[in-house]
Amino acid sequence: MVTADQLDLTMDFDSLKKAGTGLGSAGMIVVDDATCMVAKTLHFSNFFKNESCGQCPPCRMGTNNLAILMTKIESGQGTQKDLDSMLQLCGFVKGTGYCTLVTGASVLVQSSLKLFRHEYEDHIRLQRCPYQDTPAGIVTHS
Ligand code: SF4
Numbered sequence: 001m002v003t004a005d006q007l008d009l010t011m012d013f014d015s016l017k018k019a020g021t022g023l024g025s026a027g028m029i030v031v032d033d034a035t036c037m038v039a040k041t042l043h044f045s046n047f048f049k050n051e052s053c054g055q056c057p058p059c060r061m062g063t064n065n066l067a068i069l070m071t072k073i074e075s076g077q078g079t080q081k082d083l084d085s086m087l088q089l090c091g092f093v094k095g096t097g098y099c100t101l102v103t104g105a106s107v108l109v110q111s112s113l114k115l116f117r118h119e120y121e122d123h124i125r126l127q128r129c130p131y132q133d134t135p136a137g138i139v140t141h142s
Pocket residue numbers: 051052053054055056057059060096097098099100101102
């Protein structure tokens with residue numbers, strides 16, 4: 001993930017790697033500031049869980065557990081400990097698969113938590129998604 005202040009990044013492998021992200025398969029999704037990044041990350045965590053072929057235990061269990069923890073946080077049931085658990089899990093499973101799917105699932109969550117941690121903490125503090133029932137993304141972060 002990258003933020004609005006990185007929009008002038010050059011789209012090549014080296015430039016994006018230097019900026020702490022990656023080109024992946026060169027697909028790009030742009031979201032506005034009314035988007036809940038926890039919900040968006042959950043969406044992709046579910047994608048990785050569903051796409052795991054299950055051959056490698058760290059991927060099978062890791063993608064499933066990441067999706068469970070993301071669901072818990074997005075629904076307002078999460079705790080600070082869950083954030084630590086997610087980062088720990090990402091560290092355990094990253095780079096352990098036969099293919100890069102589980103690494104992608106981990107990097108996604110790590111990047112989201114690094115750039116949008118305040119949104120995760122808002123979900124935990126308010127015990128709900130702060131983007132629900134608010135006009136066009138007007139959210140006050142503490
Ligand atoms: S890392 Fe790749 S090969 Fe291994 S279980 Fe995940 S999707 Fe399958």
